[in-house]
Amino acid sequence: MSTRIREYDAMAPGSRRLTWLLRLSLVGTVFTALVMLVGAWTRLVDAGLGCPDWPGCYGQLVVPGSDNASLAYPDSPLEPVKAWVEMVHRYIASLLGLLVIGIVLLGRQSRRDSGYPWKLSLALLGVIILQGAFGAFTVTLRLWPQVVTLHLLGGLSVLSLFLWLHLRLKRYASGGDGSPRRPSVGWGLAALVLVLQLALGGWVTSNYAGLACQGFPTCNSEWLPAMDWSEGFHLTQTVGPNYLHGKLHAEARTTIHFTHRLVALVLGVVLLGLVLRYRQSRVLRPYLASVLLVYAAQAAIGIANVLLWLPLWLALLHTAGAMLLAISLLLAFWRWRYEEAPNSVPNKHGLPQGISHEAIQG
Template identity: 40%
Template structure:
């Protein structure tokens, strides 16, 4: 079974590698990095679809499905589980959604291994050829190597998501790690790309951009907590909740992290005020996120070399706000819920690029020192 699963993951990766090989881009490594970013973004979207369609336990074991490499081989077991519980977590459709998500994730893992292998090879060649500091830094294998470790940890949380029956804290961490992987891959891809000159004024944006990224991840954690606790419809009106600015809420039970899905830390059923507290916290903190990200985007739009990224960031922020409001008014339709997750990933991607470019403004002095160091060696 493990060999069959590995083959499926490699087939997914081979499709991406074939696209890289067939591209006209002279820098194939840069192309591979950006293709991996794109597929990771898609994987986050598909992971949201898997969660929002309640397909996370479509195959209740891991890494296979009832001990098999695909739902076709496990068809009898799946049909038996579906017959016993027609509205339960296991159906043929949910099993396929869950397994496709796993194949997709394995494919991204293979691409990261390829990124690491090529980086080590190119870095070794650059050092033997006494290449310049910029080329050596761009080919440094340490970030791709860390990415392999990172994706292994992400895979472990994916396994625990299933084996621990969708425990909210595990699912939320799995989401955060996926977003973190996207941010790191974007940084790696940006390092391979040629960027327009950034004026020294961009150095003043490094701390605000980093703060914006941290605040965004806090909001994603709150959003993941809403989704994993099924609290999206705990408040169905705007701007109030249950007709009140401060509705009845139970923060203690709502934000007890280590507990089973739908249960309190003591094992009782989770009260509705706890779900209200979860939803309300996400909604209120969104105001903080909108203010900070909007401020950073406007500042970036006024700086040469960051104007385009700032404009895209502001546009994505406005779109995310519109989607978030629409999901409440339209009672959380699946397409909008998936788009809400996708737009959050887009914000992570854009803020990662903004952070890279802002840090690039301080690079000349560092690069100079690196050149001297390499020449001396």
């Protein structure tokens, strides 16, 4: 048996190692969504500074009693519920990091195999490490809006990378080896506007601007309210002592919220254009229809948040909608990327092109 065949046999589609990689990448995708929702809950209940230090809580790995907490940080009174919410978020985020490390170690033997997404695994590890650093800075920089926004984008990046890794592993297991399509302008524009809108959503929540525009479709009973663009998007502001509940004045917050609404409208137009561009594709139609459906639901949830004065459960649902929108667009792009890629269909044994069943046996 040749070296190439022995190397493939070790990672054959039915092998235990590849099966575990597929499972762990799928679990990682779902678990990342859970971690992000717990993080959103932590932010929404004002528990982001429930522990004044990092990675412990008042110098300990579990939430201490009030007496020990006051001795460690006398200027930060302990609120046990908020402290536990924050620590639970840290615990499960740490488990997610261990999961990524496990995937990297498990796939290390296949790092030289053609088609194995080794670089993608390393990229995921790098992003999860960076995300941990953002988590630390969120606390040490006292909810600085720039860091909170980057932390949200980092979570969405981890979610997207986990899903992409799972799809790549499935393709590797099936033996697909065709060249994928290069991204077109339409897909690139949709991705760019979506990332911008997600970043604006993070900027809205980190500056507590969710209710800066009251009413819909007008903002504070005006189609063009009073705004302060220079202050609303002053990205080089200094780190303050504490950004809990925000520091910007009303007109600056109105600017942030109003911009979020405008870009949401632009995103809808871009996504509709994508649907019209590929309306003839029977394969893509259900995927793009799902993208539009999720977008419409997300827009409705955003409007409801304003009209109902930002109830906690609905704000959390808005975060879930943002994740689902990113996932649905990513799945649609994946389907387009490999829809008609040449040589992308595996042979009848489910093995990569050029490796036959007889060769594996003998």
